[in-house]
Amino acid sequence: MGAVPDDFLIARNPDEESTLPFLVRIPLGPNGIVIKAKDTWPRTGKVYCHRAEAWPDDAEIIERVPTRVCTSRGASIELVLDRGKENRSQFVLTRAKGRPVIFWQSARTAKQARPNIRLPTARPAVGEPADLEVLVDSHERYAWRFSHQQVVTTPRHLAVGDYAVEVDGSVVAAVERKSLEDLVSSLLSGKLRYALAELSGIPRAAVVVEERYSRIFSLTYARPAVVADAVAECQARHPSVPIIFAETRALAQEWTFRFLAAARHEVTLESAATGEFDALTPAGPVPAAPEPKASRKKRTRDPDGGPDTASVRAWAVGQGFDVADRGRLRPEVWAAWDAAHHDAQAT
Structure with a gap:
């Protein structure tokens, strides 16, 4: 189907109850294609549209532009207007x-939706040389596969979050994944507040949204200001769980992969440090220099004496407990x- 010698028309939608305030007539076919639109041009993002029944006879036209090209290509319609700017x-x-x-x-909004970037393939700067094991909630629909990252995924029922990593059998970091629609729904229903409260109970956690923040302000099925306020309130109430x-x-x-790798590394370091110094000596003068490592005494569980960590670790191994070599x-x-x-002692 070739070029159509007709004008491209934009008018106000006479239906005042519609959330789409404009009518657009695309000069394609004998009578054109009439749609309802959210805006008069895709300037900052994609414009949501829907088919309209017909072009009204008394339409209040606010823009009329000659058309150079209007062709149908599969599931899309290509439009080129006869003007210098905002023409394609x-x-x-x-x-x-x-x-x-x-x-x-x-072309501008399409590029924003699919940024022209190449994701890195390098391993995280911190973490183990082996592939990172990421636990994936077994209820997660269309789960990420991490095909471009050094990850081994393991399906598991997770009490909180959609993706997580463990240290010594305990979840130490988790990420809750949200689409924009899911984020809005969980915010307005209050479910996200409970999820954030659960996430704040583990050492490292975050919520990641598969969308730009600016898309909140182009929502048509919810008030943008209400959604933006809800995001801000959740973040202020649970500052340890970033959105x-x-x-x-x-x-x-990609962000989730690198966050989980960094979080696991940090928690492992903290665990090792706590295990090495889990029994501190009573407060007193700080020595001028630490003892050489070879002559340093074993730290005990408490200042009054008791089993040291190495002895308990050896006993636990003999009893069949699954314990790490350190930490x-x-x-x-x-x-x-x-x-x-x-x-x-009792016997």
Whole structure:
């Protein structure tokens, strides 16, 4: 279908109850294609559109532009207007939630939606040389595969978050993934507040959104100001769980990979340090210099004496406990030691 010698028309939508305030007549076919649109041109983002029944006879036309090219190519309509600026755009026909929709985009907004970047393939600057094991919630639909990252995924039921990493069998970092629609729904229903409260209970956590923050202010099914306020309130109430807008699905996945790797590394370092100094000596003068490592005495569990970590670790291994070669011992290992030696003393 070739060029159509007709004008491109924009008018006000006479239906005052519609959330799409403009009518657009695309000069394609004998009678043209009439759609309802959110804006008069895709300047800052894609414009949501929907088919209209017909072009009204008494339409209040606010813009009339001669058309140079208007062609149909598969599921899209290419439009070139006869003017210097804002002259090239495209209407994309697709489906959302089972119903047909139309998105009006320009080359600028299409580039914003799919930024021209190449994701790095290098390993994180911190972490282990082996592939990172990421736990994926078994209820996660269309889960990330981390195909461009050094990751081994393991399906697991997660009490909180969609993606997580463990240290010594305990979840130490988790990420909750959200699409913009899911974010808005969970904010307005209050579910996200409960999720943030749970996430704040683990050492490292975050919420990552597969969209730009600016998209909040182009929402048509919810008041943008209400959504923006809800995001701000959640972040202020739970400052330890950041809400990250990562622009695209691929960037959200990349950010999550590097966050989980860095979080696991930091928690491992903290655990090792706590295990080495989990029993501090009573407060007193600070020595001028630390003792040489070779002559340093074993740290005990408390200042008044008791089993040192190395002895309890060796006992736990003999009893069949799964313990790491270094770092802090889990509370249940200490509890088992206390119970066993208390029973021995009682007999």
